[in-house]
Amino acid sequence: MLLTHDSVPVVDPAAADGFFNLLWLIIALPAFGAAVLLLLGNRRSTGYGHWLGTATVAGSFLLSLVAFFQLLGRDADDRQIASSLWTWFETPMVHVEFGLLYDQLSALFLLLITGVGLLIHIYSIGYMEHDPRRSRFFAYLNLFIAAMLVLVMSDNYLGVFLGWEGVGLASYLLIGFWQHKTSAAVAAKKAFVVNRVGDIGMALGTALLIAAFGSVAFSDVSHQIGDASQTTINWLGLLFLLAACGKSAQVPLQSWLLDAMEGPTPVSALIHAATMVTAGVYLVVRSNFIYENSEVAQTAVVIVAVVTLLWGAIIGCAKDDIKKALAGSTMSQIGYMMLAAGLGVAGYAFAIMHLIAHGFFKANMFLGAGSVMHAMDDDVNMRHYGALQKVIPVTFATFAMGYLAIIGFPGFSGFWSKDKIIEVAFDENTLVGLLAMLGAGITGFYMTRLMLMTFFTEKRWEKGVHPHESPKVMTWPLIILAALSVLGGVMLLGDWIVEWLEPVVGVHAHHDPKIPPVLMSVIVVAIVAVGVTIAWLTIGKKPVPRQAPTDVSLFTKAARADLGGDAFNEAVLMRPGDTLVKGLVFVDEKLIDGAVEGSAAASGAGSVMLRRLQNGYVRSYALTLLGGVVLVVLALLAVNLT
């Protein structure tokens, strides 16, 4: 799968000048917001916490916009800017700088993070209005934004690691935001621990960088990668893939994402759909100079991606919880991005394009789901929904835009980005292409199922539920995100995003695709249509039972149980681990301790001392010490002097 071995660009930024000296401010603003709100505490900042939190992100968004246009104004080969802040740490073996890298790739992420982030902050003002800890919520959101910005702006792997765990912390705090619920606390812990498994890859990968290159900076590594041994490069690729699997919920580290839906819905939209979970894709694309040089690692990325895109899609088909269905979909869509990233130079730009488009339409749908829950007294079970399209028309209309975008309805953003990925996949490997197509069909099915169960079919509401449209502060972000979901495809106008990212990810030599693009689009749309039709026939045409039917196929049962992800962890890791820990504590207290104590007590002097001291003759301690010391001194002197 090695494509353009020679043309991998290096990271070679120019020193920041003019406006770019203020890049740090983009991170500092939300960090400041978080610090102020956390230090003041929730109670003292209740009145204005949400405004402060939103204002800092708005500031970052404006700065990101200005920076983006400044970057646009520069020559295409002069769009990498470095800004060194201070020396984080150094020893003779390595020097790690606290430095920022602003280039075409980070510029896009900055806009996505601060833009979608701002909309979600605004939405949260309404969504969290009645929560007594709203100000704390905004503190955590700001913390998240700051950490995510560090992740995509750092000019070295250790800085990425800092942001990486920073967003993990924010995710932990926000999944467990309603801590009094044990389920939320458990889900938060699970997310953190599973992510830490991925962090093994991050830690060892970064350590390997130091051992191999004596540096963790992108520029140094990209310059010297050609001199490294193939084994080193392969391991780097695999270790960073492990890290990406954790953060981006890719198989086999996917199990935390569904539980993460315990968090408030804006969190699911921002962290567990639009931004944080795409960090793994960022890492792979940013490390293109590693993956381009390792066929092994690229193949591994593709395998993980294909398995996950089907895995998530299948889970999405069986979930009755609207948020969990969307979470399965997120896994699957990130699988598409990873697939594109694993395909190398031909795919990087489309990975990023799909990432951004997904950021729009998935944030849109999660916030829409939040709006539905708002209407339904926080019920998440779609079997209790139905016929909501007239009751909450704005939510419905905006959600529908997201729906059309994700299934790839012609013209909508997802159509452009997913089509391109399937196209590139076909060029590389027919089987991969076919599986990616299959995934598109399943997407059509589960999303239609979700739409039908929520907005169409008959009313199945719980007693006493009176759905109502959400306030404007919540619907406006929906409307904007819906518009972006529709229009996201403009990124591809004149191949803009491909050319924009070329200096970062390399130039893909053009050649004729196996199947003409137009024909490919027609085939994909047809497959999606099949999925949609099956959903229409099986769900739309029949009454939806209020209780999930139990006499279902083995396949459905497996999908409901997340394809056995948790069962596997339980059987292979948790239960043996528990036994190991219990056994070890027993051994420690009874055997190891006992052995040492026993041998001490067995010796005559020991037991005398033991009894004396236990009886409280404290003074005898001094005597014992002195006596012992004198004896040993004499003995040793005697031995050595003769």
Added chain:
Amino acid sequence: MNDFPWLSLVLLLPILGGVIVAFLPRVPGSALPKQVALGVSLLTLLVALGIAVGFSPKGEAKQFTELHTWIGAFGAHYSLGLDGIGLVMLLLATILTPLVILASWNDAEPKANADASQPRFSVNAFFAWMLVLEGLSIGVFLATDVLLFYVLFEATLIPIYFLIGGFGGANRSRAALKFLLYNLFGGLMMLAAVVALYVYSADKGGPTYLLSELSGMDFGTNPERWMFVGFFIAFAIKAPMFPLHTWLPGAAESATPGTAVLMVSVLDKVGTFGMIRFCLELFPEASEWATPVVLTLAVISIVYGALAAIGQRNMMRLIAFTSVSHFGFIVMGIFVANSLGTSGSMLYMFNHGLSTAVLFLVAGFLISRRDSQLIEDYGGVEKVAPMMAAVFLIGGLSTLSLPGLSPFVSEFMVLAGAFAFNHWVAIASVIAIVLAALYILLMYQRMMTGPTKPATEGMADLNLREIAVVAPLVALIIGLGFFPQVLLGVINPAVERTLEHAGQTDPVPTVQADEEAAQ
């Protein structure tokens, strides 16, 4: 002012303060002994900060040196000197002591319900012993004479023994005794080596205990190895390493939280400090010889301590086991003997002191409210005492080495240093980052989240005194997470000197090495 004995001052100030506190009138309920103790410890901190300001990182190896003949016949001197490593430990001891005194304000008061945990001695004695312990620990970090080091090293047992045995919980006598037996045993091992040093140096022309004269001396392969083993066992007991760690959990459980902090955060560091100062510097060849065994034990400690921590039901024991794991990392970094790993270890010693102090002290605040060390007795604390829970979480996150908090940089340096030394060492220990997340977050989940339990209902949040205790620690943990170079700047030269002296060179990046080999 250059000849002023600053080091003696910072060493003797707390000891004299301790004596004064001991002889203050014993008036029940009087705050005077506490206030004097706090004042003395703050004054000591000021002196230490003054020394830090006067210390020049690029200057002489040992600064502020003092040298007086002590026992001429043995070649023993009252010899003090400060290098970057000692300075960092001096700062750790002097920063933590006043905070611990403030945190322990009411821990030595006679209890209303007299039971097995009734203090055996007066309030004066408690704070006096704390100050004495501070002074002796400082002495250990400053001594540049082996016999002086040995005497101070052994002497530190006395205050800890009384602090645990006199003021601890129900099982204090047993725990104090166990602590004493273990450490005496280690002390005797070291004594044998100390005596041997005398013998061999006498052979070489004149008995001496001065580090400056001993280091670089050739003792012959076998004697060097035996002496190394003697020192190492003593240090491995002190910085509890598997399988010599079993005294620690009991001691931590039975001590007052303040005592536990001084014991684990400061005193146990003498073990790892000794490993670099004595094992590596005096016996470089034997250290290299023992490295495979030491690293194996370190890796076992790391994983074993973490696993055992997960299984604990008592929070003090749990925190103690996390330290077994972290001391494993510190030892690992010292013995991989490259600038990254060893400097990382020295930094780790400081950072571990901070994070463990936060955990022990907040645990202490909880215990002082509900009189239980059992994790299962707490639940939902976050709801009633959010600040307490937040600080506990920060301590926990720094214990699990979250990037952005100070222990991360040191743990990563050790891990990367170990990787450069031999990647299997790093790979074998890296699982600890997952286990650490488990032991910390499981404890946090059980104690702080979920519905409030009857025992935690109406629990008061941190009071002003408690905030004053934890605020500086939290500030340091966050500040040093981003600016660790402040400490590394003084640590690096000392570590480089030690490694150079031990004949250790840093590994060259493999890319460079390959290129050079090709040429």
